Amino acid sequence: MLFTKMHGLGNDFIVIEDNGMDDNDYSTLASKLCHRHFGIGADGILVVKKSEIADSKMLIFNSDGSQAEMCGNGLRCYAKYLYDNNVVRKNPMTIDTLDGVKKVLIEEKNNEANKVQINMGKPILEPSVIPANFTENIINTKITADGEEFQITSMLMGVPHTIVFVEDFDNTDFEGIGKRIENSSYFPKKTNVNFVKVMNGKEFKIRTWERGAGLTLACGTGACAALVACALNNKTGKEALAHLAGGDLHIIWDDSNDVYMTGPAITVFKGESFI
Numbered sequence: 001m002l003f004t005k006m007h008g009l010g011n012d013f014i015v016i017e018d019n020g021m022d023d024n025d026y027s028t029l030a031s032k033l034c035h036r037h038f039g040i041g042a043d044g045i046l047v048v049k050k051s052e053i054a055d056s057k058m059l060i061f062n063s064d065g066s067q068a069e070m071c072g073n074g075l076r077c078y079a080k081y082l083y084d085n086n087v088v089r090k091n092p093m094t095i096d097t098l099d100g101v102k103k104v105l106i107e108e109k110n111n112e113a114n115k116v117q118i119n120m121g122k123p124i125l126e127p128s129v130i131p132a133n134f135t136e137n138i139i140n141t142k143i144t145a146d147g148e149e150f151q152i153t154s155m156l157m158g159v160p161h162t163i164v165f166v167e168d169f170d171n172t173d174f175e176g177i178g179k180r181i182e183n184s185s186y187f188p189k190k191t192n193v194n195f196v197k198v199m200n201g202k203e204f205k206i207r208t209w210e211r212g213a214g215l216t217l218a219c220g221t222g223a224c225a226a227l228v229a230c231a232l233n234n235k236t237g238k239e240a241l242a243h244l245a246g247g248d249l250h251i252i253w254d255d256s257n258d259v260y261m262t263g264p265a266i267t268v269f270k271g272e273s274f275i
């Protein structure tokens with residue numbers, strides 16, 4: 001099986017073409033390919049499929065084999081893959097995901113996709129849609145997870161996201177707290193957990209504990225959800241630079257309620273897998 005290894009700010013993916021397998025088989029394949037010692041190593045796999053309603057359809061499976069509805073960094077890599085390999089040499093292009101069709105704009109350099117902008121769609125705050133076991137929107141809401149209290153803001157931004165604002169960013173236990181909130185009974189489909197330190201009205205630092213992948217170097221949907229949470233909690237305006245462990249993303253939440261994410265996508269190598 002031929003594959004391409006890519007990353008968006010260190011959130012890394014193995015891109016493969018659809019070979020007709022079903023989702024269960026892709027799920028098993030993802031956990032094998034993504035293994036850092038016994039496989040190629042990645043946070044997830046992206047499967048390139050044909051679409052009847054868009055230029056292409058992306059499936060994403062996390063490193064633990066679970067399937068996600070959307071992936072921001074993955075979608076930038078996916079668009080670059082389509083563009084650079086002439087699978088879809090269109091700009092803008094549309095890509096279908098389990099979270100709906102996304103419009104993608106390519107910024108080209110040396111005849112290849114360099115930066116990619118995606119209209120990530122609208123954040124959904126309605127608890128039953130996230131889904132989350134709350135009766136009112138979760139904005140600066142107190143929860144208890146394993147006996148410890150946290151103030152959280154949650155939404156569906158393609159996938160479920162929870163934001164925890166922290167002051168002492170460098171000494172925060174991302175993994176310990178992330179796991180507790182991810183698996184708490186508030187979120188029946190689990191949640192990604194984003195730790196955010198606001199630097200000023202236009203910049204924040206973020207680290208994400210991801211559902212199905214653990215602590216990653218960057219999360220695109222997470223950075224978008226974080227900007228919405230920052231604005232809802234009056235901590236920033238509706239446009240900011242997100243500083244992730246792997247680099248920066250530019251995020252805008254516009255007046256029509258759409259969130260735009262712009263950032264790089266990198267091809268690392270191509271290879272053949274015998275798994």
Ligand SMILES: N[C@@H](CCC[C@H](N)C(=O)O)C(=O)O
Nearest residue numbers: 068071072073159219220221
């Ligand atoms: N890293 C991604 C999000 C991938 C999906 C997530 N782990 C989930 O299962 O919800 C991004 O860049 O958005």
